[in-house]
Amino acid sequence: MRPTDRERPxxxxxxxxxxxxxxxxxxxxxxxxxxxxxxxxxxxSVRKYAIRDGGFLLRFALPYFPVGVHVAVVxxxxxxxxxxxxxxxxxxxxxxxxDNGLLIPPAEALGGIEEVRELTNRELWLPVTTSTFHGRDxxxxxxxxxxxxxxxxxxxxxxxxxxxxxxxPEPEAxxxxxxxxxxxxxxxxxxxxxxxxxxxxxxxxxxxxVDGQPLAVEFGGDPPLHESSQYxxxxxxxPTGASLxxxxxxxxxxxxxxxxxxxxxxxxxxxxxxxxxxx
Amino acid sequence: MRPTDRERPxxxxxxxxxxxxxxxxxxxxxxxxxxxxxxxxxxxSVRKYAIRDGGFLLRFALPYFPVGVHVAVVxxxxxxxxxxxxxxxxxxxxxxxxDNGLLIPPAEALGGIEEVRELTNRELWLPVTTSTFHGRDxxxxxxxxxxxxxxxxxxxxxxxxxxxxxxxPEPEAxxxxxxxxxxxxxxxxxxxxxxxxxxxxxxxxxxxxVDGQPLAVEFGGDPPLHESSQYxxxxxxxPTGASLxxxxxxxxxxxxxxxxxxxxxxxxxxxxxxxxxxx
Amino acid sequence: MRPTDRERPxxxxxxxxxxxxxxxxxxxxxxxxxxxxxxxxxxxSVRKYAIRDGGFLLRFALPYFPVGVHVAVVxxxxxxxxxxxxxxxxxxxxxxxxDNGLLIPPAEALGGIEEVRELTNRELWLPVTTSTFHGRDxxxxxxxxxxxxxxxxxxxxxxxxxxxxxxxPEPEAxxxxxxxxxxxxxxxxxxxxxxxxxxxxxxxxxxxxVDGQPLAVEFGGDPPLHESSQYxxxxxxxPTGASLxxxxxxxxxxxxxxxxxxxxxxxxxxxxxxxxxxx
Numbered sequence: 001m002r003p004t005d006r007e008r009p010x011x012x013x014x015x016x017x018x019x020x021x022x023x024x025x026x027x028x029x030x031x032x033x034x035x036x037x038x039x040x041x042x043x044x045s046v047r048k049y050a051i052r053d054g055g056f057l058l059r060f061a062l063p064y065f066p067v068g069v070h071v072a073v074v075x076x077x078x079x080x081x082x083x084x085x086x087x088x089x090x091x092x093x094x095x096x097x098x099d100n101g102l103l104i105p106p107a108e109a110l111g112g113i114e115e116v117r118e119l120t121n122r123e124l125w126l127p128v129t130t131s132t133f134h135g136r137d138x139x140x141x142x143x144x145x146x147x148x149x150x151x152x153x154x155x156x157x158x159x160x161x162x163x164x165x166x167x168x169p170e171p172e173a174x175x176x177x178x179x180x181x182x183x184x185x186x187x188x189x190x191x192x193x194x195x196x197x198x199x200x201x202x203x204x205x206x207x208x209x210v211d212g213q214p215l216a217v218e219f220g221g222d223p224p225l226h227e228s229s230q231y232x233x234x235x236x237x238x239p240t241g242a243s244l245x246x247x248x249x250x251x252x253x254x255x256x257x258x259x260x261x262x263x264x265x266x267x268x269x270x271x272x273x274x275x276x277x278x279x
Numbered sequence: 280m281r282p283t284d285r286e287r288p289x290x291x292x293x294x295x296x297x298x299x300x301x302x303x304x305x306x307x308x309x310x311x312x313x314x315x316x317x318x319x320x321x322x323x324s325v326r327k328y329a330i331r332d333g334g335f336l337l338r339f340a341l342p343y344f345p346v347g348v349h350v351a352v353v354x355x356x357x358x359x360x361x362x363x364x365x366x367x368x369x370x371x372x373x374x375x376x377x378d379n380g381l382l383i384p385p386a387e388a389l390g391g392i393e394e395v396r397e398l399t400n401r402e403l404w405l406p407v408t409t410s411t412f413h414g415r416d417x418x419x420x421x422x423x424x425x426x427x428x429x430x431x432x433x434x435x436x437x438x439x440x441x442x443x444x445x446x447x448p449e450p451e452a453x454x455x456x457x458x459x460x461x462x463x464x465x466x467x468x469x470x471x472x473x474x475x476x477x478x479x480x481x482x483x484x485x486x487x488x489v490d491g492q493p494l495a496v497e498f499g500g501d502p503p504l505h506e507s508s509q510y511x512x513x514x515x516x517x518p519t520g521a522s523l524x525x526x527x528x529x530x531x532x533x534x535x536x537x538x539x540x541x542x543x544x545x546x547x548x549x550x551x552x553x554x555x556x557x558x
Numbered sequence: 559m560r561p562t563d564r565e566r567p568x569x570x571x572x573x574x575x576x577x578x579x580x581x582x583x584x585x586x587x588x589x590x591x592x593x594x595x596x597x598x599x600x601x602x603s604v605r606k607y608a609i610r611d612g613g614f615l616l617r618f619a620l621p622y623f624p625v626g627v628h629v630a631v632v633x634x635x636x637x638x639x640x641x642x643x644x645x646x647x648x649x650x651x652x653x654x655x656x657d658n659g660l661l662i663p664p665a666e667a668l669g670g671i672e673e674v675r676e677l678t679n680r681e682l683w684l685p686v687t688t689s690t691f692h693g694r695d696x697x698x699x700x701x702x703x704x705x706x707x708x709x710x711x712x713x714x715x716x717x718x719x720x721x722x723x724x725x726x727p728e729p730e731a732x733x734x735x736x737x738x739x740x741x742x743x744x745x746x747x748x749x750x751x752x753x754x755x756x757x758x759x760x761x762x763x764x765x766x767x768v769d770g771q772p773l774a775v776e777f778g779g780d781p782p783l784h785e786s787s788q789y790x791x792x793x794x795x796x797p798t799g800a801s802l803x804x805x806x807x808x809x810x811x812x813x814x815x816x817x818x819x820x821x822x823x824x825x826x827x828x829x830x831x832x833x834x835x836x837x
Contacts, residue, residue, distance in 0.1 A: 007314050008315060010307065010310050010311075010314070012303070012307065014300075018746070018747025018748070019601055019602070019603050019747065020601045020603065020604070020615060020746055020747050021601050021615040021618050021619045022618075022746075022747075024570070024598050024599060024600040024601065024619050025618065025619045028568065028598050028619065028620075028623040028624070029622050031568050031596050031598065031624065032568075032622070032623070032624045035565050035566050035568070035596070035624075036566055038310050038314070040303050040306050040307050040310065041303060042300050042303040043298055043299045043300050043303065044298070046299070048747075048748060048817075049817050057299060060300050060301075060304065061300045061303050061307065062307075064304045064311070064415065065307040065310075065311070066307070066310065066311045066314075076793070076794075076816075077794055078792070078793065078794075079791070079792030079793060079794060079795075080792060080794035130806075130807040131791050131792040132792060132793065132804065132807050133807035136622065136807065137807070188297070188299055188301075189296065189297025189298065189299050189301075189327075190297070190327060233358070233410050234357070234358030234359060234411060235355070235357065235358060235359075235411065236355075236356055236357075236358060236359035246411065248409075248411060248412075249409040249411050249412035249415065249416070258355075259327075259328050259355045261327070286593050287593050287594060289586065289589050289590075289593070291582070291586065293579075317589050317593070319585050319586050319589065320582060321579050321582040322577055322578045322579050322582065323577070324577045324578065325578070336578060336579040339579050339580075339583065340579045340583045340586065341586075343583045343586045343587050343590070343694065344586040344589075344590070345586070345589065345590045345593075467576070467578055467580075468575065468576025468577065468580075468606075469576070469606060512637070512689050513636070513638060513689040514634070514637060514638075514690065515634075515636075515637060515638035516637075525690065527688075527690060527691075528688040528691035528694065537634075538607050538634045540606070
C-alpha cells in the first residue's frame, strides 16, 4: 500500500529523554521507516526514571488519540534483563516500550490488555543495537514498522502471559462517611495536584457537593499541613489565588489554586498523603 | 475532498499548558479530525495565565504562517462565562480561542478583524466537555473541523459584534525630541527585552541613528537603573557582553546584550518602564 | 512534481532559539514553501551561543535521519560578516546554517564534506531580511526550497573552498598505558557526561575491560575531584546511584550515575579535564 493511499498513522510518543536530541533521533528512525507518520510528542520532560509519572501522562493523553501504535520509554533498566514488550489493547492500539509497568495504565484506559508480546524479532530493530539506547535501537523501529503496516502485531515476537507483565502498585483512595484518604499521584506544570480517586469517592464521602462547600485538607508529613479549601466545578468558582478541590478533566480527584500554583505555594510533591474532610 | 487531493492545512498552536501532555492531547484531537494537518507548536511554555505574552508571541509568529486555522489557549477564565470565540482575519485566517484579549494582537497583525463568532455549535466539540479543559474539548476540535473543511466559518456559531470582544490595554511608547518613554512588553529566551514602539518612535526621537550612537537607558523602579548603551543594527555592532538598542526582526524597539542575557544581568522583567535618551 | 507523488522530505532542525516562538516561525516558513515536509525538531534549547553543543547534538542525531536537507542555527554572529552556507555531504544531505563551525561535526558524521556553497541567491530568501533573524529570513526558506525540489544545491550560491570554512578545535583524548586524558564535551539532560574519545582509546589504555573493573577518575580543577568508578556496559551493571565509565550509544567515552545525575552530584560542566586510570 502506498503511503498516500491510506490514512496517515498517528503515533504517540513519550519519554524522559529531555529536549536535547535523543527523542528527535527516535522520531527520525520512525520516519525513516514510516515516512508519512504523524508523530505526536506527548512529553519528553517526564521526571527522569519516573515510570509512574509516564504512565499517568499516557493514561491522560492516549484515549484522545486515534487507534494506533504508540511508543513510551521511561526505562531505568535499559540494557538489563527487563524485557522489551508490545501490548495490544482491546481498543486496537499497540503500545511499545519496556516491561516495567509504564504501559499498564494506558493499556487499561484503552479498553484493557488483549495480548502481550516480547519484542524479539531483530529484523524490526536497527541493524546495530546498543545497551543504553533501546528507544532508538528497538522501540522506535518496531513502532515504525508496525505503523507502516510491515506485518501485523504477531511479527514482533512471542506471546507473554499477561499475568507475567510487571505492574506497579496503583495508588488508591479510601473513603469513609465524611472523609477521603488519598495520595498525590502527579503534579502538573500548573502546580495542580492530581490525587488517587475520582468523582465516585467524592460522592461516597460527601454526597452531592455544590460550589463553595468548605473542605478541610490535611497533607501528611511531620508536621502535617492544613489547607482550608472548598469544592468547585471550575477554577473560577473560587477567588484568584484560593484553592479548590475538583474533579479534573480526566475524572481524577484534584486540587488547584485559581490562577496560582498550589504545589509551589504549599511545597507539595508526588506521593504525599492527603486527607479531605468537611470543614 | 480526500486529504491527499488538497494542500495540507497548517495549524499554529499556542498554549500555556507546559510540556507534560495537555498540548499533546489537543494535537491528538485535531489529528483525529483532520489527519493530514501540519500542526506547528508556536509555544506551550508561555508564562502561566500571561495573556499578553501569548498575544505577543502569536503576533510574532503567525504572519509567517500560511493562511489557516490557528488555535491559542491562555485561559485563566476557563469554565467561567468568558466566551469561546473564533475570529476571521482580513488575511483569511481563523483564530480560535478564549475571548480574553489573547487573539487581538495576532488578528491585527493578520490584516485586522473581519468577523467574530461565538463558538456555540456543540456538534463541532468533543461529545463530553469538562469545565477545566476547553483546549481539548472545544478549541482543538473546532479548529480541526474548520481545517478539515467540515463547513465554513459560519458553522461555529453566531456573529458577535467585534466591539464587544475583550481587548487588553496596549502598551505604548511616547516620544519627545531626544527621548522615548516606553515599557518592557516581553522578555525572550535570550534575555532580549522587547519594548513598546518601533522604528518610527526611534526616528521621531533621535532622527537618523548610526551604529555606535551612545544612548542612555533608564529602567524605572526605586531606585531606577541606569545602563549606558548604544544603537546597533546588529548584535555584533557592539562588543561581546555590551548592550545595544535595536529594532528587532518584527519591527519592535528592543534591547539586548551581544552574546549575553540583558534581562538576567540587569534583573529586568515585563512591564518595567524604560526611558531612552541621547547620552 | 506534486507533493503527494513523492516521498515526504524529512528536515532536521536545531537551534538555540528556546521554546518561545522563534523556532516555530522558522517551521512555518519552511512549511509555507514545502507543505508536506516532515520537520523533526532535534533541539531548540541548546545552550545559548554554544556552537560546540549544537555540533555535538547534530552529530548525535543526524546519522539516524533519512538523507535530506537539515537546518541548524546557533549563530552568535548573526548579521555580521560570517557567511551563511550550505554543505553537501558525501551521504547526499545538505546542511544549512552559519559558517561558524556548527555544521562540521555532522558533516563528518554524514560521510564528510563534498561541497560547500555560500548562500547568496536572494530569490530563495524571504523578500525582506533582517539583521537579527537569519534563521527565519535566510536559512529556513533556503532549506524549504531545496527540500521542495525548487532547484538543486547549485542554486543557493557560489562554491566556497572547503578549506576556508570555519572549524572549531576538536577536543581530543590522549592515552597512555593505563590512563586516558580527556575532557567533558557535553552534559546531557540526564546529567550523563560525554567525553572526548571512544572505545578505541579505552582499549588502548586498558586493554579488554569487563563489567565492574574499578577505575579512578580525576576531574581537573583546583582542587581536583576524585571519583571511584567502574567500567560498565550498561547502567544497570553498577548499583543504583553509583557511577560508571561506559561507551555511549554513539561510541563516545562517557560517564553516568545509574538512575542518578552525575553532573549535578559532582558539579561537572563542559570543558572540564578528566583523567581515567586503573584504580
